[in-house]
Amino acid sequence: MNYRTFPKTGKKVSLLGFGTMRLPEVDGHIDEAEAIRMIRYAIDNGVNYVDTAYMYHDGASEVLVGKALKDGYREKVLLADKLHLLFAEEAADQQKILDEQLRRLDLPSIDMYLVHDIHEKLWERAKKYDTLRFMREKQAEGVIKHVGFSFHGETPAFFREIVDAFPWDFCQIQLNYMDTEFQAGVEGLKYAESKGIPVIVMEPLKGGKLTDVLPGPIQAYWDNIGTDRTPADWALKWVANFPAVLTILSGMSTFEQVEENIRILSNAEANGLTAEELAVIGKVAQEYNNLIPYSCTACKYCIPCPVKLKIPYIISLRNEATIYESPEKIAKTVRNLVRPQPSACIACKQCEEKCPQHLPISEIMSESAQMFE
Numbered sequence: 208m209n210y211r212t213f214p215k216t217g218k219k220v221s222l223l224g225f226g227t228m229r230l231p232e233v234d235g236h237i238d239e240a241e242a243i244r245m246i247r248y249a250i251d252n253g254v255n256y257v258d259t260a261y262m263y264h265d266g267a268s269e270v271l272v273g274k275a276l277k278d279g280y281r282e283k284v285l286l287a288d289k290l291h292l293l294f295a296e297e298a299a300d301q302q303k304i305l306d307e308q309l310r311r312l313d314l315p316s317i318d319m320y321l322v323h324d325i326h327e328k329l330w331e332r333a334k335k336y337d338t339l340r341f342m343r344e345k346q347a348e349g350v351i352k353h354v355g356f357s358f359h360g361e362t363p364a365f366f367r368e369i370v371d372a373f374p375w376d377f378c379q380i381q382l383n384y385m386d387t388e389f390q391a392g393v394e395g396l397k398y399a400e401s402k403g404i405p406v407i408v409m410e411p412l413k414g415g416k417l418t419d420v421l422p423g424p425i426q427a428y429w430d431n432i433g434t435d436r437t438p439a440d441w442a443l444k445w446v447a448n449f450p451a452v453l454t455i456l457s458g459m460s461t462f463e464q465v466e467e468n469i470r471i472l473s474n475a476e477a478n479g480l481t482a483e484e485l486a487v488i489g490k491v492a493q494e495y496n497n498l499i500p501y502s503c504t505a506c507k508y509c510i511p512c513p514v515k516l517k518i519p520y521i522i523s524l525r526n527e528a529t530i531y532e533s534p535e536k537i538a539k540t541v542r543n544l545v546r547p548q549p550s551a552c553i554a555c556k557q558c559e560e561k562c563p564q565h566l567p568i569s570e571i572m573s574e575s576a577q578m579f580e
């Protein structure tokens with residue numbers, strides 16, 4: 208395993224971190240024996256960073272991680288957990304959540320504690336609840352050791368605002384070769400680096416979308432490239448190439464993925480990719496982009512919509528159904544999460560007059576309704 212240095216303590220952190228959001232399941236519940244076997248195998252083979260959160264697997268991830276870290280494993284890792292303010296109705300709930308997390312983990316302290324999922328709305332709540340003061344107090348009590356945040360805000364500018372708001376020990380961003388300009392993006396990574404804040408990367412394989420069933424042209428490109436390196440190898444090494452990255456979290460779901468990701472990140476250096484290798488990844492990204500049916504930039508000029516459709520989100524789902532996911536899977540998301548649904552479109556076309564990309568939005572809504580509803 209390769210290691211990078213955590214500036215705050217000088218401690219060596221493994222380049223692969225174990226994300227526990229996608230643990231193996233049987234009958235809708237974590238396959239406890241297999242998940243513990245995977246986490247312990249990773250630790251036995253050099254992984255020393257384990258990431259969980261209050262909401263993963265409906266709370267069962269924290270319990271599982273607590274069990275996996277018994278029998279002497281706790282001392283071998285940096286344990287990361289997160290405070291999600293969505294679950295706090297008032298400031299006092301922050302303490303209740305932390306207490307519950309420690310109970311679930313069956314541990315007295317957490318090494319890396321993050322304000323979870325900071326975006327524009329939740330940041331307002333963090334200010335209202337004085338969350339940063341709460342974090343400082345818990346740090347002073349020794350219940351948490353290092354304070355960070357994970358980011359899902361919309362822009363690098365907002366990311367910079369958060370970075371500048373507190374003397375963070377670390378931050379966590381989504382980064383992979385298809386999300387270079389999404390949320391914090393590479394620009395955010397560089398900003399954190401300029402401030403000396405190490406970056407933990409989440410979703411390096413875009414949650415598996417860069418490795419699962421691949422669209423024909425992408426599969427063909429990989430097949431023709433003439434190496435035995437897997438898509439996971441290329442994607443993880445692309446992230447590892449950035450020196451500011453402290454560890455790369457992958458939410459591994461099978462034992463074989465753990466074995467493979469350990470192998471990959473035992474052989475990955477900062478600035479280790481050649482110009483030719485970077486060009487290969489650039490070409491794959493371009494191939495993916497060529498598959499995008501509707502080139503929405505999420506500028507939001509199209510909203511507000513008279514019937515309150517979340518137009519950019521629906522278009523992103525429509526695009527995903529062609530590139531990354533099966534339409535059936537997207538349909539489930541649309542049925543469960545999207546309100547109003549695309550069929551609510553009244554084809555008034557006000558949005559189309561404002562769209563700088565001149566997208567046929569009412570047609571896309573109608574197509575999405577047929578595909579997903």
Ligand SMILES: NC(=O)c1ccc[n+]([C@@H]2O[C@H](COP(=O)([O-])OP(=O)(O)OC[C@H]3O[C@@H](n4cnc5c(N)ncnc54)[C@H](OP(=O)(O)O)[C@@H]3O)[C@@H](O)[C@H]2O)c1
Nearest residue numbers: 226227228357409410411412413414415418439457458460
């Ligand atoms: N703080 C936050 O807001 C936040 C948000 C998201 C994630 N996270 C954390 O970050 C972690 C990492 O994110 P992620 O789980 O999305 O990581 P990821 O590595 O992008 O996605 C994990 C998925 O990729 C696939 N995969 C992993 N290794 C593979 C390999 N060697 N070959 C082929 N496929 C492979 C698996 O999908 P299949 O099994 O489907 O093939 C796996 O479930 C999470 O587990 C969680 O701990 C935090």
